[in-house]
Amino acid sequence: MNKYVFVSGGVCSSLGKGVAASSLGVLLEGRGLNVRMVKCDPYINVDAGTMSPYQHGEVYVTDDGAETDLDLGNYARFTKGVLSRANSITTGQVYKSVIEKEREGRYLGRCVQVIPHITDEIKSRITAAAKEDPDTDVVIVEIGGTVGDIESIPFLEAARQMIHECGRTNALSVHLTLIPEVAGGELKTKPTQHSVKAMQEMGIQPDILICRAPALLDEATRRKIALFCNVETEAVFTSYNIPTTIYEIPLVFFDQKLDQVILKKMGVESRHVDLGSWYSMMDRFRAQIGEVRIGIVGKYMELHDAYKSVYEALFHAGLACGVRVELRKIDSTPLEDRSRVQNILEAESVDGILVPGGFGQRGINGMVNAARWARENRVPYFGICLGMQVMVIDWGRHVLGWEDADSTEFNQDTRHPVVSLLEEQEDMVNYGATMRLGKWESVVEPGTLILAAYGESRIFERHRHRYEFSNIYRQEMTGTGLKIAAFTPGEALVECIEWPDHPWGLGVQFHPEFKSKPTAAHPLFRDFIAAAKEKALARGQS
Numbered sequence: 001m002n003k004y005v006f007v008s009g010g011v012c013s014s015l016g017k018g019v020a021a022s023s024l025g026v027l028l029e030g031r032g033l034n035v036r037m038v039k040c041d042p043y044i045n046v047d048a049g050t051m052s053p054y055q056h057g058e059v060y061v062t063d064d065g066a067e068t069d070l071d072l073g074n075y076a077r078f079t080k081g082v083l084s085r086a087n088s089i090t091t092g093q094v095y096k097s098v099i100e101k102e103r104e105g106r107y108l109g110r111c112v113q114v115i116p117h118i119t120d121e122i123k124s125r126i127t128a129a130a131k132e133d134p135d136t137d138v139v140i141v142e143i144g145g146t147v148g149d150i151e152s153i154p155f156l157e158a159a160r161q162m163i164h165e166c167g168r169t170n171a172l173s174v175h176l177t178l179i180p181e182v183a184g185g186e187l188k189t190k191p192t193q194h195s196v197k198a199m200q201e202m203g204i205q206p207d208i209l210i211c212r213a214p215a216l217l218d219e220a221t222r223r224k225i226a227l228f229c230n231v232e233t234e235a236v237f238t239s240y241n242i243p244t245t246i247y248e249i250p251l252v253f254f255d256q257k258l259d260q261v262i263l264k265k266m267g268v269e270s271r272h273v274d275l276g277s278w279y280s281m282m283d284r285f286r287a288q289i290g291e292v293r294i295g296i297v298g299k300y301m302e303l304h305d306a307y308k309s310v311y312e313a314l315f316h317a318g319l320a321c322g323v324r325v326e327l328r329k330i331d332s333t334p335l336e337d338r339s340r341v342q343n344i345l346e347a348e349s350v351d352g353i354l355v356p357g358g359f360g361q362r363g364i365n366g367m368v369n370a371a372r373w374a375r376e377n378r379v380p381y382f383g384i385c386l387g388m389q390v391m392v393i394d395w396g397r398h399v400l401g402w403e404d405a406d407s408t409e410f411n412q413d414t415r416h417p418v419v420s421l422l423e424e425q426e427d428m429v430n431y432g433a434t435m436r437l438g439k440w441e442s443v444v445e446p447g448t449l450i451l452a453a454y455g456e457s458r459i460f461e462r463h464r465h466r467y468e469f470s471n472i473y474r475q476e477m478t479g480t481g482l483k484i485a486a487f488t489p490g491e492a493l494v495e496c497i498e499w500p501d502h503p504w505g506l507g508v509q510f511h512p513e514f515k516s517k518p519t520a521a522h523p524l525f526r527d528f529i530a531a532a533k534e535k536a537l538a539r540g541q542s
């Protein structure tokens with residue numbers, strides 16, 4: 001039988017519930033258990049695909065093409081379990097399928113209600129996620145939102161029922177709260193008491209509390225919280241502010257013996273502990289020397305979460321290359337004015353430029369100008385999805401001299417649609433879906449940067465885009481030196497391009513950032529940062 005750990009949050013949002021749940025996953029994996037992470041999102045959107053990055057941050061894509069919440073990115077960076085469509089459950093999905101079943105007459109004339117029909121649907125989705133991998137030992141279910149939110153109630157009720165049905169050793173509640181500090185440096189436990197009361201009103205007695213606090217809570221405070229919240233003192237943990245990186249949090253919890261307490265409560269014997277890769281990652285963090293400065297040229301610059309996986313992957317690459325990565329977030333809109341490009345980019349003195357994915361016209365010419373600047377000034381450049389497409393547009397406009405070269409996403413009337421929809425391209429197979437989503441195979445060409453990075457010629461990466469390199473321009477592009485470095489099998493679609501005579505200029509149509517981990521940097525990010533480090537050395541910075 002699987003064990004379940006339900007992670008909920010109280011007091012306020014943004015306490016780092018996703019990171020706490022992921023860190024718990026790391027600890028249980030370190031104990032040799034097979035962990036699966038599930039996110040329950042109370043929003044009514046069926047998936048995150050339709051949400052603006054401004055509102056909700058990045059859309060995380062799984063191998064099977066699900067467009068999910070960015071918390072799944074945390075799970076992927078911390079834990080080893082495979083993530084798929086089944087690992088992301090939203091109110092929208094739950095209601096959609098209950099309503100579809102009702103329309104099909106599958107409730108046999110009964111009145112369809114939140115309890116039991118909605119809660120049963122939630123429970124069956126959680127158990128289905130557990131069954132995706134027959135070797136699963138523990139399922140960690142993160143419940144989005146804050147206890148007391150109207151939207152979270154059906155998920156908490158489903159958790160309560162599962163705890164009741166599975167028994168306390170098979171299903172635990174871990175509750176995350178905030179211990180604020182008031183003037184005079186006093187720590188306040190009252191909001192935590194209220195939050196636990198709200199959980200108890202839902203019928204759930206938390207087994208473990210993780211308190212977000214400025215510093216490690218002392219014994220007396222833990223005892224007080226334990227007494228008022230009906231938990232054991234040894235089950236009160238602190239998630240305190242650390243100056244290093246979020247990736248140290250599993251070790252912070254390990255030092256407080258969170259894994260031992262959980263295993264004891266679950267009745268699981270494990271003497272084995274292996275967190276070696278986490279300790280060596282932290283050693284690499286402390287050993288970083290110097291820094292490289294990377295300019296991210298995009299349009300969602302104000303919200304850090306909009307390019308979350310990209311920023312994390314750059315950080316991982318810094319760990320792999322022994323150098324800190326300083327991010328310079330550069331809004332592409334002012335770069336549309338060509339006369340300002342040199343000044344703006346020069347002033348940032350970047351060692352590398354990364355243009356990430358994106359949709360829509362705004363700021364696009366600024367990205368094209370940034371790509372041109374990096375190409376002409378031999379500055380390492382990494383283009384991801386839209387970032388590769390702007391490389392193609394730059395090549396069309398400034399090497400082939402087609403002033404109106406563009407993607408049909410931005411200009412439908414261009415005479416040189418160098419990036420376009422498949423159905424606009426002649427003789428192309430119709431792949432059916434409107435978006436190329438999820439895992440696709442690419443075949444890498446010999447003598448390329450991408451082959452040097454991966455060290456193998458068949459690679460699998462995730463996609464999320466509609467537009468493609470236009471095959472009708474392949475000859476003109478390669479004839480003028482642009483290198484096509486990877487294709488889908490059979491060369492139907494272009495997956496990677498590289499600049500000739502350039503230290504490191506590469507664009508990929510897929511999203512490598514989704515697969516990078518702190519303990520295993522993605523090879524393309526690693527090599528991009530290595531190239532930027534060379535440049536920084538030349539600048540005398542690294």
Ligand code: GLN
Nearest residue numbers: 357358385386465466467
């Ligand atoms: N807007 C582009 C497309 O749809 C790029 C998408 C992306 O960067 N994810 O093809």
